Amino acid sequence: MFFQGVWAALVVTNLKASPAIPWAVALMALFLWLGWKYASGDWRPRGTAAARRRYLRANRVPWRVFGWAVLAGALLLVALVGYWIVMFQLVKMPGNRLPDFSRYPLFTVLLMLTMAAVVGAVIEEAGFRGYFQVALEQDFRAPVAIVISSLLMSPGHGLTQGFVWPTLLWYFFADMMFGVMAYLTDSILPGIVIHGVGLLIFFVLVWPADQSRRLVADGGGDAWFWIHIGQAIVFTALAILAFRRLARVTIMVCPQKPG
Numbered sequence: 329m330f331f332q333g334v335w336a337a338l339v340v341t342n343l344k345a346s347p348a349i350p351w352a353v354a355l356m357a358l359f360l361w362l363g364w365k366y367a368s369g370d371w372r373p374r375g376t377a378a379a380r381r382r383y384l385r386a387n388r389v390p391w392r393v394f395g396w397a398v399l400a401g402a403l404l405l406v407a408l409v410g411y412w413i414v415m416f417q418l419v420k421m422p423g424n425r426l427p428d429f430s431r432y433p434l435f436t437v438l439l440m441l442t443m444a445a446v447v448g449a450v451i452e453e454a455g456f457r458g459y460f461q462v463a464l465e466q467d468f469r470a471p472v473a474i475v476i477s478s479l480l481m482s483p484g485h486g487l488t489q490g491f492v493w494p495t496l497l498w499y500f501f502a503d504m505m506f507g508v509m510a511y512l513t514d515s516i517l518p519g520i521v522i523h524g525v526g527l528l529i530f531f532v533l534v535w536p537a538d539q540s541r542r543l544v545a546d547g548g549g550d551a552w553f554w555i556h557i558g559q560a561i562v563f564t565a566l567a568i569l570a571f572r573r574l575a576r577v578t579i580m581v582c583p584q585k586p587g
Contacts, residue, residue, distance in 0.1 A: 367454055
């Protein structure tokens with residue numbers, strides 16, 4: 329996407345020219361704010377303002393609904409971390425190779441990783457769970473729209489992390505989660521929160537360790553392998569319960585929302 333390409337160019341230029349001053353973060357925050365303002369219906373052309381606001385779906389959510397959405401997303405995020413680590417030890421995958429940040433100041437690295445998480449979360453939620461999924465929901469039932477949106481995101485994930493079935497399957501279910509959350513709450517705001525936190529967790533804790541993970545076929549599963557299996561199963565069950573509760577709370581708080 330355009331904004332992600334802009335961010336990548338800013339990071340490369342910043343790290344080459346003045347790595348001690350993370351000016352790219354401030355500049356990208358400005359670009360992102362301008363894009364958000366336009367996508368949410370501000371500025372001209374006024375004739376498309378209402379449509380832009382509707383398609384973005386950045387609606388305010390009652391705190392009770394927002395809380396259950398974030399809880400459900402956080403529980404499933406913990407499960408997805410477990411699934412990722414388990415799959416990485418079962419199937420050889422290329423993974424997501426991060427740049428070597430060891431040569432740069434810690435402050436710069438932390439700010440850039442945080443901004444990368446914000447950019448990824450805002451752009452994907454606005455573009456896919458907002459504009460694209462809202463358009464699909466006008467022609468298809470919500471489950472079908474969510475599946476189509478999730479499937480059409482697969483090529484983008486494959487380009488960065490390899491076209492291997494475990495990776496594509498994992499991202500399909502992750503994208504489904506965000507699609508369901510956006511539909512139930514009629515807003516992309518809870519998804520942006522969980523998406524951003526999830527990206528930051530993977531940037532800092534998960535992806536850097538991928539290349540050191542040992543395949544089970546090369547020596548069996550250690551204790552952590554079985555712990556992560558348990559983590560995935562237990563938190564999937566908890567997330568399902570939380571999403572069911574979210575659906576009920578949404579109907580109670582927002583009775584006009586279809587079940």
